[in-house]
Amino acid sequence: MxxxxxxxxxxxxxxxxxxxxPDVFANDSHHQGFAQGGRAAALEALAKIDPVTYGRDRSHLDGHVSRLSPYLRHGVLTLAEVRDAALTHAPDTAPSRVWKYVNELSWRDYSVRVYAEVGELIWQDFEPYKTGLHASAYTHEFPADIENGTTGAACIDAWSQELRETGYLHNHIRMWLASYVVHHRRVWWQGGASWFITHLLDGDPSSNNVGWQWVASTWRSYPYLWNRGNLVKYAGDRYCAACPLANAGCPFDATYAALSERLFENKEAAPGESGHLDPERLKAVPWExxxxxxxxxxxxxxxxxxxxxxxxxxxxxxxxxxxxxxxxxxxxxxxxxxxxxxxxxxxxxxxxxxxxxxxxxxxxxxxxxxxxxxxxxxxxxxxxxxxxxxxxxxxxxxxxxxxWAEPVFGESLKPLDLRVHGDYWRQISASAFGKEPAPPKPKRPRAKKAQSAKTTAEQ
Missing domain, CATH: 3.40.50.620 (HUPs)
Structure with missing residues (x-):
């Protein structure tokens, strides 16, 4: 130098x-997060990834996840080199073995591209809430009991503590916690997104805010919910077993239909509500x-x-x-x-x-x-x-x-359609697996009505 x-x-x-x-460190007693900073630590973590197992059990809290997100968010590793590392775990004849891992990496590329296009609009409701409620129904004051982990619900308090102490949350927990903040407590999603950015080692307005908008329904056709059965399925009874609300008062111990009826006026935008993003803006984003x-x-x-x-x-x-x-x-x-x-x-x-x-x-x-x-x-x-x-x-x-740009994760033959991740993925998926860019794959035909109704009931 x-x-x-x-x-x-x-x-x-x-x-x-x-x-x-000194002021920050005096007010935050947790000085070291779950991951060490730096390229050496990143490469050590990269060497331990198991993308094949990830594809099978990533949704379970004890499943295999790579925890590379802080290194990707801060550019210590690039998406392309993590993708390349993942592909070494599958022969050229069977890239499908790591398909889910590469597909999940694409969400990072996708959200960054959306952020680059919309800028500060990332902090505004892209669309109205699909809860039958006006945006004014959501408070801008973030609840102290959520921030401090004193709600009385063992799961919520444990996740708040983990966030504040480690700077990490499993992706499933992020969705569960965001759903509780927005739908059960009716806090505007921007407050929760800011809370996450403060503590998460990977927090930034791209992936973070896109995720919160997805849960809130301001960039999705319906709000995301979960219930106690879903929690036990992926986390076991680690939270429920000792929760004071387990036998009475658990806000999540209900069917999805009952939760929807309790929390939402309906699953449509309230009359007169509108979003701040013109979807045409994301329809054909130039790519070269x-x-x-x-x-x-x-x-x-x-x-x-x-x-x-x-x-x-x-x-x-x-x-x-x-x-x-x-x-x-x-x-x-x-x-x-x-x-x-x-x-x-x-x-x-x-x-x-x-x-x-x-x-x-x-x-x-x-x-x-x-x-x-x-x-x-x-x-x-x-x-x-x-x-x-x-x-x-x-x-x-x-x-x-x-x-000077980093290696491209996925190339496209034409302007990118960023209105939904699926359309973007069809454009870049061939390239994302190290092949020559190819025309978008056709959309899969919609499932039969009976199957669609079953899927909706399970969500």
């Missing part, structure tokens, strides 16, 4: 996060292979929180050039990022050949470039509107910004 000019402050790379953010910039003699590298890896493409393009990472004070405060998540990010940053600063990101990157006499900033793309605003500020300061 080149010696920094004397005009720059000393690097904060090796300063413990507890010293950088990422452009590879041409290297220049005078450039600095800006590493941001979406690609915290020594394999960062901009770092690879300028292996001997000066690089900088900036702790984004404004964003950390806005998202009230937990101590355990800052510890994870710090672990990632320590493995980077970068000078570490903090404050206003655009201002610090500009200062870093000027100190090195550079007229170009090389970085990696991000779907975040905040990233776009920073790039605009860099360009306004006279800097050229190069975007």
């Amino acid at each position: 080149p010696k920094p000019p004397d005009s720059l402050p000393a690097s904060l790379r090796d300063v413990p996060p507890a010293e950088l953010f 292979p990422p452009h590879t910039p041409k290297g220049v003699s005078s450039a600095v590298v800006w590493v941001h929180g979406d690609r915290l890896s020594p394999t960062n493409e901009a770092l690879a393009a300028y292996p001997k050039g000066p690089a900088v990472f900036v702790w984004d004070d404004e964003l950390l405060e806005e998202w009230t990022v937990s101590a355990k998540r800052q510890t994870f990010i710090h672990g990632c940053v320590q493995e980077l050949p970068a000078h570490v600063l903090r404050g206003d990101v655009a201002a610090e990157v500009i200062r870093f470039a000027q100190a090195h006499g550079a007229d170009t900033v090389a970085t990696t793309p991000s779907p975040s509107p905040r990233f776009r605003a920073i790039v605009t500020a860099l360009e306004a300061a006279g800097l050229t910004v190069q975007l």
Whole structure:
């Protein structure tokens, strides 16, 4: 790593996060989450994946899941390299053995693409609630008993505690907890999404908010519910056995029909309600292979929180050039990022050949470039509107910004249809398995009415 000019402050790379953010660490007693930050830890976790077993038992709380999500969210691993690792577990003649694992990876790619297209709209109701209730029926005040794990329901309180202590929740638990927050307590989904982003090591507005909107029914044709039978099926009786509400007062001990009748006016939008997203906006989102910039003699590298890896493409393009990472004070405060998540990010940053600063990101990157006499900033793309605003500020300061993209997870032969995941998946599925892009597979014919009714009754 080149010696920094004397005009720059000393690097904060090796300063413990507890010293950088003492107020956060004082108010959050859980300083280490379930995963260690950094590429070395990510590769160790990647070597342990079992995508074949995942396809069989992922829905059970004790099933095999890879827990790679923090490394994917922060770009320590790319979707393409995780996919490639998964494919090594299946012969070329039988990629279906890992089909479900690759398909689940595609949800990350899909939600990031949606986020890149809609921007800050990711925090608005895409569609109205399909609960018969007006948006005004949902409180904006997040309940303290959910946040602190004192509701009295053993499952809810255990999940709240796990979230706050570890920064992790199984995907099934995320859906169950979100359903409780939105439908049983009638809290707007944005409050729950913000709570998750604070604590989850993988929290971001793409996958996180898309998931909450799906549960809430603001991007789904009906609300997501679960009951006690569903809980016992996938979790056993670990929660119910000692729950004070097990024999009386359990809010989940009912049929789906009874729960729907209790919680919803009906499963349609309330009169006069509308969403904020025009679906046509996602119907044909342009897709083309990422452009590879041409290297220049005078450039600095800006590493941001979406690609915290020594394999960062901009770092690879300028292996001997000066690089900088900036702790984004404004964003950390806005998202009230937990101590355990800052510890994870710090672990990632320590493995980077970068000078570490903090404050206003655009201002610090500009200062870093000027100190090195550079007229170009090389970085990696991000779907975040905040990233776009920073790039605009860099360009306004006279800097050229190069975007070095990570390997593509899935290619398409035409603009992407992002209105529903299934249509997107049909477009990129061949490429996602390492084959040449192919035309979308035809939709499967709808099931017979009797089977459809059975499926609906089981949901």
